[in-house]
Amino acid sequence: MPNQLRFTLLSIRDLLVSIGPFILLTVALLVLAFWWLKPTPPRSVILATGPEQSAYDEFGKRYAQSLAHFGIEVKLLRSDGSSDNLKLLRNGQADIGFVQGGTADIGYDDEESVVSLGSLFVEPLWLFYREDSARKHMQSDTIHSLSDLKGWRVNVGTAGSGVPRLFNTLLDVNRIERQSIDMMELEQTPATVDFLEGKIDAVVFASAPESLMVQMLLQSPGIKLLHFPQSEAYSRRFSYLTPVVLPQGVVDLSQNVPANDVKLVASTTSLLASSGTHPAIVDLFAQSAISLHGGSGWFQKAGEFPSLEHSEVPLSDEAVRAIRNGPPFLQRYLPFWLANLVERMWLAMGLIIALALPLSRIIPPLYAFRIRSRVFRWYAELRDIEQRVEASPEQTPDLLDELDAIDQKVGKVVIPLAYADELYALRSNIQMIRQRLKAHAGSTAPIDH
Structure with missing residues (x-):
């Protein structure tokens, strides 16, 4: 699959996951309003x-x-x-x-x-x-x-x-x-x-x-x-x-x-x-x-x-x-069942929309958080490596191996192109820490007489 298509599909998937709770809440409110108002008339009457x-x-x-x-x-x-x-x-x-x-x-x-x-x-x-x-x-x-x-x-x-x-x-x-x-x-x-x-x-x-x-x-x-x-x-x-x-x-x-x-x-x-x-x-x-x-x-x-x-x-x-x-106005232009549904539900739909619009504002931040969390979660491990090398310099070789493993995992992380700078910043920081670890390893190496 071409990378561009892959990134596009990934972006759509993340967007759907972010907007999912909002859609479920709206559907639940509509179902509740439909059950409460009973807009659909019975098919027979005596x-x-x-x-x-x-x-x-x-x-x-x-x-x-x-x-x-x-x-x-x-x-x-x-x-x-x-x-x-x-x-x-x-x-x-x-x-x-x-x-x-x-x-x-x-x-x-x-x-x-x-x-x-x-x-x-x-x-x-x-x-x-x-x-x-x-x-x-x-x-x-x-x-x-x-x-x-x-x-x-x-x-x-x-x-x-x-x-x-x-x-x-x-x-x-x-x-x-x-x-x-x-x-x-x-x-x-x-x-x-x-x-x-x-x-x-x-x-x-x-x-x-x-x-x-x-x-x-x-x-x-x-x-x-x-x-x-x-x-x-x-x-x-x-x-x-x-x-x-x-x-x-x-x-x-x-x-x-x-x-x-x-x-x-x-x-x-x-x-x-x-x-x-x-x-x-x-x-x-x-x-x-x-x-x-x-x-x-x-x-x-x-x-x-x-x-x-x-x-x-x-x-x-x-x-x-x-x-x-x-x-009714709508019944002059729409089939009876549809005109009746809209007429009986319009007030409830208006209230639901009035409630949903403010809630919809959390979707962009939620979407951004989901994407960035794939990057930011690695910073905790990088910080842990820095703290451990300070406390135990003799573990530097092992820490370098852990850092290499993190670098390989980060290399497999896929995020939308709009957030690629976050990923590249992470990889740059990994490289910076690697250099510090190597420098630290060189300064602590024993001198051969």
Whole structure:
């Protein structure tokens, strides 16, 4: 191997050895920060939706498609509705779920266990009734208030949906005895079948207009939708309710369905996440909410949702940032996994760099010490030889042999060219001591008579 290449490789090796502890410390800090911050989101997440063919079920499928582009699998967990979804979030069976305002019993403990990703859409209270039932009970094909339902068979949905709780609240505020109405709690699909067959007089849903059941019943002959003329008053009494209007002809312009504007009361549905859900997952769901719910609809204008209002629990910081500012800056130019890693780790990386920069200043002195130590270590032996010759002049021949052995070993020492002067200085000093030893040997030699 040419000497020049040998010296270069030696210099690189010494540099790597000197910088090794610094690199190991930096890597250890990065690993510790990675373990502590957990920047990488899980590959799958559980979304609690609602009954089959409900609006929640449909939106759940859309979220699954949206997050699949980022490599995240969304597992849909069907449930009875809002109240059931909140229970699933509380006990850890779901990571995220749809919860409708006013239909779930949200308490103080939920403010610490769940966070809101914002309001997504309004869900009117749809009360569909049969015209023949109205004629049977009221001698008219139209009813005008909840008090007209006395003696009716009304399905209010399962307890897990939260609709019974909301409907009972409306009955109480109207001073209607609950026992005056034959209320049933069948699931949405079988209840709709019985309703269409005439076994049930009325059904109550709390759902977005995207629900297939709602759209089908709005266009079914012999089925009418209850008009809530006091919708504004309801919203003033209950903060989670808001008045909405189903515009004339919005369902079917050609058939003019509905034939008149219909006033309804509605609550806003939010996307809630358990407090342990990874921030990156929350961020992706909030971004998807913008594309899935940001358009215009029957009850909202474009850009009105998702909204940071009407939240019954604290808002997630990631969701607030995503709704206000859109995708993070890095995510617009980098793959999601890389942008998320940098975004979650940048603060820790900054602190590590701030700590590492001062420590890096010891590398040049440490490198120089390693090189020079190969030379300086021989000076101790040279000093020992000088002291021994002074104490025992008769050992001079032996000391000369030791000095020659040291000279041979020093001749095999290899150091970078930048420090060659140190080596040559050592060899010069060895030669100087050799001359002194020889001179000392000559002066102490016995005179031959």
